[in-house]
Structures are given as C-alpha cells and as structure tokens.
Amino acid sequence: MTSPHVIVLSLGGTIFMSQDASGAAAPGSRGPAAVAGIDAGAIEVRHREIANIGSPSIRPADLRTALDLAREAVDGGALGVVLSHGTDTLEESAFLLQRYWDREAPLVLTGAMRAADAPGADGPANLRDAVLAAAAPSARGLGVLVVMDAAAHLADRVTKLSSREVGAFGSEPGGPLAIVAPDDLHLLQGPLPRRGFVGGDLPRELPSVPVLALGIGDEAALLDAVPAGSLAGLVLIGSGMGHVPAAAMDRVRAHIAGGTAVVVATRTPRGGTSDRHYSYPGSEVDLQRAGAVMAGLLSAHKARLLLQVLLADGADASRLRAAFAEHAV
Template sequence: MSSDSSVSRDRAHSDSARSKIALLSLGGTIFMSQDASGGNARPDAAAGERLLATVAGGAEIFTQSLANVSSSDVRPHHLRSVLEHARAAVDDGAAGVVLTHGTDTLEETAFLLERYWDREAPCVVTGAMRPASDLGADGPANLRDAIRTATAPSARGLGVLVVFDGHAHLADQVTKASSRSVSAFASEPSGPLAIIEDDDLRLLHAPLPRPLPHDVAGCGLLLPGLPPDRLPAVPVLTAGLDEDFELLDHLPRDQMQGLVIAGVGMGHVSPAAMPRLRRLLGAGVPVVVASRAFSGGTSTHHYAYPGSEVDLLEAGAVMAGLLPAVKARLLLQTLVHGDASAAQIRASFEVYAS
C-alpha cells in the first residue's frame, strides 16, 4: 500500500473517530430547572435529555449520568468514576470526552482530573450559570462548544480543558471569577487558551507541553492510577488583618495532614502566626502558602520581614506560585496521599513558580 493510501486511511479513521463523543454528567446548574417564581433551581433529570437534543449536531454522542448533584457535593469518588468511564470510552474509540459539572467547584474538578488524565484525547469540562429552564440559559451553547472542542484537532494532547462562554481554558489556569455572570471563568496568567469555532479551536497562545506519566516520586504532575476515594485532611486558612491562626492551637493533629495558607500580598502572614507555623513544620506537617490575590501569585524574594515569604521559606514552608489556595490544596492532598517527601512537594510546586 502506498504512503498516500496509508495517510488517506488514517485520516478517514480519524474523521470517523472524531464524531464519537462520550458525554458524562455529574449534574450541576446545566441540568437544573427553576420553579414558577424563577428561583429555587433543583436537579431535573429530564433537562439533560431536552438539552442534548438541541446540541448534538453531527456527533455520535454516548451519554452516561454518573450523578446529578450540585458541585458542592462532588467528591473524589465521583472523579474516580469519571476517569474510569472516560478512559474506557477513549480506549473504545471515542475522540474525546465531555463532562458536565456544576460551576462552583468546576475549576477544582478540572485541576484534579488534569493530574490523572493520561490520554491524547481531550477531556472537556463544562456547565452553566443559568438553569435549563431559564429564558437565557447558557447551557446549550456551552455544551455545543464543549462537543466541538472534544472533536477539535487542536485540542488533542492538551489534557483537561474547561469550556465556557465561547472560550477554552487550561485546567491549571482557569478559575471561577464571577458568581453570577455567564462569562464566569477566567484564566491567570495567560488568559483563555482558545476561541471555539465550528471545526477547531483558534488558539490564542501556545500551551506548554504536558508532562509524561510517572509516579509521584517525580514532579511532572501527571500521576498514575486514580485519586483516592477521600483525600487527606488539608485545611485552608486565610491570612488577613488581626489573623494569627489561633485555631491551629486547637485543631487535632489527625485532622491536619497538611496546611494551605491563603496569604496576603505575595504570600505573607502575621508575624504572630509564625511560631504556630514553625511548630507545624517542625512536626513534619507540610505548609503551602498561596496568595489570596486573584493575580500575581506568591514570591520568594521580594520581602524579608517577619511573616514575609522569605521568613516563611526559611521556616520550611512552600510557596504555591501561581496556584490559588483551592488548587494548592488539591495538589498537596494528592502529593500527601502519594507519600511524597518534603523535597518532592517543594519540586512539584516549583512548576508553578511566579
């Protein structure tokens, strides 16, 4: 067979595969309906069938509802199920996977899935800010765009993507920036990855290559297997005016396998909090410090006063770089679950240094 014939066969196979999409659902606003007053949105199983009928287009879509819950009720065992079904679908010939999800914790689900998604096919997460029964529901357009992204040639190899309001975002950079707007998601520091068009993505910048799979002993941040059913206990505390983290004096040790601080500025805490953090670090509890600011991330060298990033680093804390506290928590939880050493934890967060 000639090489031209081989290329034609490969293209034909690719075109055929691209039309097969696995649509998984965990519920969320996209599959909710309101009451007669226009409020009190609740899960509505029939909403999914109505929505899918409007957006399928030419794709062959295989649907499976794994749960129908608000995103505040999503647990790691839900994401284990998503990964198992998504991998099986791709291995069975699907060109991509779409996951519908509530928006409140969507960025966290995307970030955690990104840690484990080891297929070339894209895994696309989407949802809606307005219930399916709302006159201005954004779910149909978001789901249509997610399906387009799952079949887009440019999306292959990009891992987990979040699609919302006509844009695609990288899982590591996306965050929910508005609790009300249909343009709810933004990406820091690079902005959205792409604009979604009919047949492909129009990339707005070139993403860095994804890491290859390896075990947690490395720091490529693509982990093997599946997340645990429950993640280790890692609370998040927020620094602020007159906040010395006195709670740490009363929190049982077994309820804290790690700690994340949402620090002020470039990752700072009150000087009065430092003795408590030093005691934790001395006891072997990993402490990661993020910035509570939306952009800019943490520093390693700008300030050296008590409670500053330099003081925290000298005490043994790790700076989260560009990761916000909610994602820093998830990364630390996966590393703690994998028995990562202090050096491995530090190296993993250095990937996000700003």
C-alpha cells in the same frame, strides 16, 4: 468501525437544573434531553449520567468514576469526552483530573450559569462547544480543558471570576487558550508544558487538608485547637505575595516542625506568591526558612488539591517543593 462520536458524562450542575415558581434552581431531569439536542454536525453524541448533584457536593469518588469512564470511552474509540459539572467547583475538578488524565484525547469540562429553563440559558451553547472541543484535532494532547462561553481554558489556569455573570470564567495569567470554532480550536497561545502529573488511579478519598485564611490581627490561634503535627497538610491564604502576620509564625513553625506540610497561597487573584521579594517576619522568605512551600500561581483551593494528591501518593518534602516550584513565578 464506530462512527465519530463524543461521550458526554454528567455530574449535574446548573446546566441540567430547572427553576421553581420562585426562580430558584434545583436538580431536574433535563440531562438526556439536553444532550440529545446537541447539534455537532457529523459528530455523534452519546450520554451517560454519573450523578445529578450540585458541584459543592462532588467528592473525589465521583471524579474517580468520571475518570474511569472517560478512559474507557476514549479507549473504545471516542474522539473525546465531555463532563458536565456545576460551576462552583468546576475549576477544582478540572485541576484534579488533570493530575491523572493520561490519554491524548481531550477531557472537556463544561457547565452553565443559568438553569436549563431560564431565559437566555447558556447551557446548550456550552454543551455544543464542549463537544466540538472534545472532537477538535488541535485539542489532542492538551489534557483537561474547560469550555465556557465559546472559550477553551487550560485546567491549571481557569478560574471562576463571577458568581453571577454568564461570562464567569477566565484564565490567570494569560487569558483563554483558544476560541472554539465548528472546525477546530483556534489557539490564542501556545499550550503550556504539562505540570504536576501523577497518573494512575485517582483516590476515592484524599487526605484532609484544611485551608486557613489569615488577615490583619490574626495570630492563627485556631491552630492551637489542633496538636502540632497532627495535620498531614495545611494551606494558608496569605496576603500580597504570600505573607502572614508575624504573630502567626510561631504556630506555623510548630506545625511544620511536627511534620505538617504547609503551603502558602495568596488571596490576590493575580500575580501569585513570590519566593524572594520580602524578608520581614511573616514574609515569603521567612515562611520558606521555616519550611513552608509557596503556591506560586495556584489559588488556595488548587494548591490544596495538589498537596492532597501528592500526600496521597507518598511524596516527601523534596518532591512537594519540586511540584510547587513548577507553578512559581
């Protein structure tokens, strides 16, 4: 019988970076030492490096490897798995992994806002808390979590709110799921029903789905450079409850008519899109009449990932609408 243990898989990120003489951080070799220094009481911590790169460079294939290794770890007796990750795209990876994570044991992502050798480095505490969360009894069945700054967040709600602050992560709406304590997660709210589960193997490549932000005076002329229907999917970042300029609607309709799945998100950080409040040209009602789908509470980049996953899984228009309806408000 193996001792109680948690596996730490690492993809790199600021948490394992070192600063040069100017104070700029870059990937270093601090991972093994940082993991070896974790004091999680009776929990043994084991480490395996997958990559050591900045998170903007992480690809679906890297996450497929992490998913496969995490499943292997818990099937081999690990209480849970921690995945170290750069903070820039951490919320995207957590969201994507949540579509496929199919074990009761938790998969916990963590990172740091300060390099490992920076004054006040936050990585050691985040790693320890992530290990504690991965072993916590209350974390079982919660799926993929993000642990930063002593708080645990659900993958579908967490977002990076600051490019600089140590307390950079929050959850919209509702705040964090729990506070991490040495004995367990102290839940602050009831876990949400699981949404958008796909299961199976995470594809090593996902369909290309561009994101286009539209603002005042924007007629979406960039879409003229792409033949209507040549895109599998498209995410539009609108304003307010999911609105685009009326002058853009002809181009949006043309792409939808050509077979492109169009999802509309909002640039506002709170409240999400609507499906009923406004019906003027370019509003959410007008967009839905044209065949677009509203992203609801999902940010544009999470909406993009959900659309990519569904398209990769062969989802038809009806299934797309149903999947995004689970995130509607």
